[in-house]
């Protein structure tokens with residue numbers, strides 16, 4: 089189908105460190121995929137303020153902790169981690185269900201383990217069932233919920249699943 093056609097024309101390469109020139113393509117992908125898949129989970133004012141500049145500034149400080157996968161000349165997905173936290177994992181629609189998300193997640197896990205940490209964490213917004221199934225297939229375990237408050241009064245509260253995975257530290 090469309091996904092297979094896109095990937096068979098240019099099989100994805102393995103995860104690579106992100107370079108400064110990757111900042112803009114990552115921000116464009118993140119902006120598009122976040123609005124496709126996540127905007128519906130957040131309060132409308134928070135979702136609408138998240139423009140391309142928001143995602144560019146969110147990624148910029150963590151470019152050194154980012155791995156990307158390309159399919160041909162196009163960016164297929166990226167992962168970012170901070171300390172023990174897998175912070176973002178986003179794959180374009182045409183590259184989902186293919187060998188992109190798994191290797192990206194493994195790259196982040198390997199980097200966290202290489203820093204000597206024995207457990208990795210992530211938060212997944214409650215309702216993002218596909219992502220949760222993916223993480224559990226990859227050996228992550230659900231550890232309960234936490235909440236993030238949005239809005240000037242903090243009155244819009246969004247629940248997240250907390251997941252973790254035991255690693256073998258380097």
Ligand SMILES: CC(C)(COP(=O)(O)OP(=O)(O)OC[C@H]1O[C@@H](n2cnc3c(N)ncnc32)[C@H](O)[C@@H]1OP(=O)(O)O)[C@@H](O)C(=O)NCCC(=O)NCCS
Nearest residue numbers: 125177178179183184185186189211212216218219221222
């Ligand atoms: C979450 C995400 C990274 C997972 O990556 P993925 O490529 O979709 O994950 P998988 O490789 O496990 O494939 C997912 C689905 O495709 C299916 N699939 C896998 N290979 C397939 C194939 N060759 N043909 C058809 N379907 C296939 C899987 O069965 C799975 O479906 P299911 O979850 O309904 O059982 C990706 O969906 C994504 O970027 N989502 C949007 C952003 C997001 O939610 N990020 C996570 C934030 S916490």
